[in-house]
Amino acid sequence: MTAAVRYDEVEVGQELPAAEYNVRRVNLVMYAGASGDFNQIHWNERFAKMVGLPDVIAHGMFTMAQAGRFVTDWVGDPGAVVDFGVRFSSMVVVPDDDRGATISVSGVVEEKLEDKRVVVGLTAKAGDAKVLSKARAVVQLS
Template sequence: MNKGESIGSTTITFDRAGLVRYAGASGDFNPIHWSESTARSVDLPGVIAHGMLTMGAAVQLVTDWCGDPGAIIDYQTRFSSMVPVDEAEGAVLEISGTVGKADPDAGTVRIDLKVTDPRREDTRVLSKAQAVVRVPSGSDA
């Protein structure tokens, strides 16, 4: 694996029903994630996706690429923009991943994720999203 090499890209979508299901699974029932009136009352543009849902959905690209969620030994990001989830149209995120650094001595590769909202002029919703992946011995990392 060489710095700058692509691991692929994907598009994910969120809808309001998915936010409610995630709230139930995570225990995060903050009404800004399901109530339009509550979200607007605190000066949000409307219902927004959970940050942890966004973070978790984005790293799925890395999981799919490496084939083993247990190979991801570190994952960090900064939340840089909200993800508004329109009642009718939902939300769309585009995710792409590239090799940011390969460390053959440690047997790891760092994958840098770019996570954008194409409906908002490619606004980055996650910044410095990086996953460190343990690569199998004998691979080219």
């Protein structure tokens, strides 16, 4: 865990250091087991293509979790996230190769609220596609 982010050291417009999260099919299988979402589009290439997808795709909630991970890594405390929401805007296609896919997440402090809380706007992309929209986290700082 990183050192706590202090409210008085954060400014509106401040960019958070971007991060990349690699996604391989094994990650999707593990997530399916943890979440109970065994929809075949997340692990079976033949089925995914049969229903019109380009390949296996990551679970939307898995993608959202990577954005959440980005915020908790920044703040250093998973319990500091008091509100978190996104809309899913595109798929994360995960090819069956050694590289898989990469979800790139960046953020900016959009607003400072009372009680030492900040609103962080998030951008998540896979390749050139924005995979989350209206992604925001409210974080309690020290």
